[in-house]
Amino acid sequence: MTTSMLASMKNLKMQGSDPYVESLIHHLRCRELDMARKVRWMMVAYNASANALGIFSPIITFVLFAVVANFSGQALDTETAFTTTALLGLVTHPANMIMSIVPQAIGSLAAFDRIQEYLLQQPRRDERLSLKTVEDSLIHATPVVYIQDLIVQVGPSTSPIINNVSLTINKGSVVICSGPLGSGKTMLMRSILGEVCPTSGTISVTSKRIACCEQSPWLPSGTVKEAICGYSPEDPVFYEQVIQLCCLDVDLLSLPNGDDTIIGSRGLNLSGGQRQRVALARAVYSRCPIMLLDDSFSGLDGDTERQIVEHLLGPDGFLKKTGTTIFLTANSATHFHLADWVVVLENGTITYQGTGADSKENLNQAVKIQLQKRQDTDSIGLVPTNKHAQSQSLKIVEARYDLSRATGDLSLYGYYLRAVGLRNFLTLVLCTASYSVFVTFPQYWLQKWTEAPESQTRFYIGGYLILSLLAWLSTNGSMWSTHTLIAPQSGIELHRRLLSTIVGKVVLFSRYVFIVLTDDSAPLSFFSSTDIGVILNRFSQDMQLVDKQLPPAILALLNQVFKLIVQAALLFSAQKLMTLTIPICVLAVYLIQRVYLRTSRQLRLLELESQSAVFSNFLESAEGITTIRAFSWENKVESYNIRSLDTSQQPSYILFCLQQWLGLTMDLMVAALATGLITLAILIRGTTTAGQIGLALNIILVANTTLLGLVTSWTNTEISLGAISRLKTLEADTPQEDKYWEDYIPKDSWPSLGCVEFDHVTVAYK
DSSP states (O other): OHHHHHHTHHHHHHHTOHHHHHHHHHHHHHHHHHHHHHHHHHHHHHHHHHHHHHHHHHHHHHHHHHHHHHHHTOOOOHHHHHHHHHHHHHHHHHHHHHHHHHHHHHHHHHHHHHHHHHHTSOOOOOOOEETHHHHHHHOSSOEEEEEEEEEEOSSTTSOOSEEEEEEEEETTOEEEEEOSTTSSHHHHHHHHHTOSOOSEEEEEESOSOEEEEOSSOOOOSSBHHHHHHTTSOOOHHHHHHHHHHTTOHHHHHHSTTGGGSBOOGGGTTSOHHHHHHHHHHHHHHTTOSEEEEESTTTTSOHHHHHHHHHHHHSTTOHHHHHTOEEEEEESSSTTGGGOSEEEEEETTEEEEEEOTTSOHHHHHHHHTOOOOOOOOOOOOOOOOOOHHHHHHHTSOOOOOOOTHHHHOOTHHHHHHHHHHOHHHHHHHHHHHHHHHHHHHHHHHHHHHHHHSOGGGHHHHHHHHHHHHHHHHHHHHHHHHIIIIIIHHHHHHHHHHHHHHHHTOEEEEOSSSOEEEEOTTOOOHHHHHHSOHHHHHHIIIIIHHIIIIIHHHHHHHHHHHHHHHHHHHHHHHHHOGGGGGGHHHHHHHHHHHHHHHHHHHHHHHHHHHHHHHHHHHHHHHHHHTHHHHHHTTOHHHHHHHHHHHHHHHHHHHHHHHHHHHHHHHHHHHHHHHHHHHHHHHHHHSTTSSOHHHHHHHHHHHHHHHHHHHHHHHHHHHHHHHHHHHHHHHHHHHHSOOSSOTTOOOOOOTTOOSSOOOOOOSOOOOOO
16 A cells, blocks of 8 residues: 555645545554554463573472472582573573574464465466467468457456457558547557457467557666666667657756666656657667557657657658567557558447558548647756756665764664653563563572571572562563553554655544644655655565564663673672673673674665665566566566665675674673683682572573673664664655645635636756
């Protein structure tokens, strides 16, 4: 729905329908998040069961040990307690990882099922025959297209769109197919292209490589030259000739960068007539033996149309000299005198076909169209323009960053916090802080247990159980606040801001009832100068980060911060001399994060930005599939999309390598801390007990995971905040369609007259 809205923004704005489409999208977004609520609760319940394994396994083990020890008379000593805890941590951590991977695997299988369902659909059937198989037996001339008894129906119970049409198009001829609107001209042309499967009859062609120029031409994003050349071999001399033939030379002079001017998505930076001529130039430049033109001159002014028709279809025209076969659809008889054969359609049936030398009166009677002088609709109006202003307007709006790209932007945290809500955020902080205390404090409780007399075993078991229950409840609370409070709230608020910036303001009245205002929507020029893939990436990839990656990243960051604080406090309380390593540890972590965060953040941003090209290329390929198939560019377009996908994956691979370096560095640093702790325990005997040393070693073992998780979660948070940065930048930099001084409220009787006045207005194409 969002893709359709962005693709039709010009029509929506001109019709004034954008508020209604915007309200529909907002309503669908609310429904999406509401339907995902059950899934989020399932995630909370699943994580609760997964976390129970790591939290309750120590207390269950110690209870069993206490029962056995009660009969054997064995006491819980330091060696047994902390060794057991360390081993349980080594075992339960991979088990928890497996439990967390299972939902992802199930989601991946569901995605595979959808992909497989799509791939198993019936492929497109090209039922056109090769004319070589019927040439000798049926045809004695030199036809390139042969249609016999063609019938095309949408469904078995519907009326035929093309009804019993038979047509022969000879090599090098100009065939004009005319008729009123809805008579089946375009459907006949699509049948020749193989895009429509005939209900009955046959279509035979000598070549399936056909130049195609549709009524609404498909122009991929890029420069004017790239749009004309397409995937055809470069020929500078012939390119200049094509520019002259299609009367584009004057237009290129008026553009700020000539044929290197960016035309934008769907050629939005060009006028309608310019788009038609660029598409026509592409068809001529391709040098295909057959050319289909679907009313390709309708958007041109009279003088330009006459020149192009004379250059291409006239007696000395380029296409006549090269022997190109032309099939042209038209709504009038204007160019019948140039046709070698004329076909008139009405209600899908041929009512007339013959040579163009027949009388115009008979042709007009068959076509039932009155010739009328068309008004100039595509005059280029070469007025003096500001080249600098034009070149500035042609810049593609992309996600570009300054120094904050490498160092981060603290204001993004405030921006996201306002979207989340202070109460929701404080709830998350309280739950994560409680979890960090209750999940780490049992290590200290275990030390006291090993030093206590055997008679207090029940007391310490009860205390350990209470701490485990509180830790489990706290982690469930943090998961609940993340998935059911923060994620939905931030998702709907940030999507509302994005939609408000692009289309108009949304004022949420209740869950599904809202008022739509459009006083700060982006102007039409914004969509002309901005690639649709960039905007779509904000709605897709960035919203994906906001919904699924940023809330868990915030949760993981808070967890690791609070756990590290508690673990450091316990470590230094058990071995006070270890406080001397604080400056060294802080310096080491600072240097590591300085290298890792700067690099990984930029790599992740590069990955996200490179996906804009993937989205744009894929959408353009899907929209222009008819043209791509006609020119036989399928393999080249597929290769281009694969190259774009490979390019987008390069930052991911480098980021993975960087993460392996981070893990190795953290392991080495923690190994150095453990070595220092053992050295102090050996050199300075009598200052610490066995329980304190066991506590310190256990803390160091888990501190390794905590440090690694801290840097990783910090990086993931900063990376995910890149989506917030892009949304914030888009909201701040997108111009508003209505200015703040345009606050005139018309009277109730408005409009009393229908009149539009222009006073000294100067208009130029960008």
